[in-house]
Amino acid sequence: MVSVVSEHQHGYLHRKDDHLERLRRIEGQARGLQRMVEEEQYCIDILTQVSAMTSALQSFSLQLLEEHMNHCVADALGAARSGEASDQAASDQVARDKVAEAVAAITRLVRS
Amino acid sequence: MVSVVSEHQHGYLHRKDDHLERLRRIEGQARGLQRMVEEEQYCIDILTQVSAMTSALQSFSLQLLEEHMNHCVADALGAARSGEASDQAASDQVARDKVAEAVAAITRLVRS
């Protein structure tokens, strides 16, 4: 079944509607900023809205990150328990690669 | 004339089209993120796009800030030269209030 496989791969399916709702609000904020520029509203008020939008994006990314990490850990634990991972050295390396990939994404979030 | 008055007040009219174009691209990025969630793309790839969108928002806000500061300084210098600002203590206070307002906005950008 496609959806099960997808959830297995990406781990955020169960909150998809929540994520889409958040992103639609963020899209609305981008349109609100265009209206403010169009109406030539006060620059500092526009900057305040940009900060609010940036915070909303960060909340979205931190929630996504948490689900991703939970999913990866659950996956690795499931494999370890079922004894699927007969080659422990290989599956340890997979785990380390996943952590490195997550930290690289976190670095981009911290720096952006 | 309304637009002249507005430019005088807010100082970014001459780049309005440029700002609107940037914000439309940012709105497009918000829609792109929705498509990625809809299609259940890989979480780390979505986070990379969030970082790109955050950077675009920051570039927009830093450009707006620079125009705002240039405008405020030009305004204050114009008043000082024309001798309009007969009450120097009062106009110095206005300048300090403008700086404090800008730094408060910068603080929100740094913290968000």
Added chain:
Amino acid sequence: MVSVVSEHQHGYLHRKDDHLERLRRIEGQARGLQRMVEEEQYCIDILTQVSAMTSALQSFSLQLLEEHMNHCVADALGAARSGEASDQAASDQVARDKVAEAVAAITRLVRS
């Protein structure tokens, strides 16, 4: 043996010297900033040094975070393989708590 237990708990012992060396450099940057203020160097140059010091702190924290996450995952996998974790629901909850704790720390890094 104390050190083995500690490594088991905190997982960064093997890079302790590296971390201490980084932190000594950061302490040196804090002293360098005092010297710049003492000598009344140009404000913008001081701000540039503050940015460099902030980046060094972030690199330190991201490296620490990666080791922490690697350690937690290795620990959980070890328990799962050895069958120690007879109560799977309980150990899944521990894993989720560890992820939530890490994401809370990441949130503080992103926001600070």
Added chain:
Amino acid sequence: MVSVVSEHQHGYLHRKDDHLERLRRIEGQARGLQRMVEEEQYCIDILTQVSAMTSALQSFSLQLLEEHMNHCVADALGAARSGEASDQAASDQVARDKVAEAVAAITRLVRS
């Protein structure tokens, strides 16, 4: 007199003691972190202290920035009022260069 000239150039002399005090506290935080690593304290607790130290650095830099901007504006207004700046185009360019320099520093703060 040296100190008057320096204040004129850099504008933060009157708060020098306050800045040095803040920086000494930040240096103390760097030493506190070394002690935490030395004692192998819990990684997440160390990350919390790094976030606190980063916030302290940002507060310092934002205060320095505000004083710098206040000083630059006061300087420019003084010159404009005294009619020193006979070449308005040149002094307008100086003002724009100062704003651009400040925004470049702010960009480094936002990105670091």
